[in-house]
Amino acid sequence: MGQLALFSGTLGLSPPWQVTSVTFAKETNRLDINVEYRQLTPLVCPHCGAEGARCTEEEDEIWFHADFFHYATYLHARVPRLSCCYAALPRPWCRLGSLFAQVPPPEPAQENRVTEPTGHPCPSLSSKV
Numbered sequence: 001m002g003q004l005a006l007f008s009g010t011l012g013l014s015p016p017w018q019v020t021s022v023t024f025a026k027e028t029n030r031l032d033i034n035v036e037y038r039q040l041t042p043l044v045c046p047h048c049g050a051e052g053a054r055c056t057e058e059e060d061e062i063w064f065h066a067d068f069f070h071y072a073t074y075l076h077a078r079v080p081r082l083s084c085c086y087a088a089l090p091r092p093w094c095r096l097g098s099l100f101a102q103v104p105p106p107e108p109a110q111e112n113r114v115t116e117p118t119g120h121p122c123p124s125l126s127s128k129v
């Protein structure tokens with residue numbers, strides 16, 4: 001549990017965001033981090049200000065960081081969409097200066113292919129209001 005708290009802190013997560021698991025693969029120098037958002041009560045929408053916004057369906061996203069704790073790191077996140085404007089919740093690991101880049105979802109026919117990150121810049125770098 002201490003390790004998960006360490007990763008949560010390093011990623012800038014605070015509840016209800018949480019790291020649910022971390023997997024190291026020494027031989028491939030790869031780190032996989034799973035992140036979830038567990039908000040069950042309504043909240044104020046950070047995009048449109050609507051009160052009582054709820055998290056509806058979640059979308060799986062993968063973010064890549066080339067050197068996080070000296071590992072090539074894949075962050076697997078279930079990011080909820082908000083009921084009011086269907087925008088995604090802001091991702092805490094995507095702060096200004098973050099080196100995480102979103103990995104585009106694989107084509108359906110190529111699901112087993114290894115996905116190479118292509119460097120979608122963090123949206124908060126350009127569109128932060």
Ligand SMILES: [Zn+2]
Nearest residue numbers: 045048084085
């Ligand atoms: Zn909204």
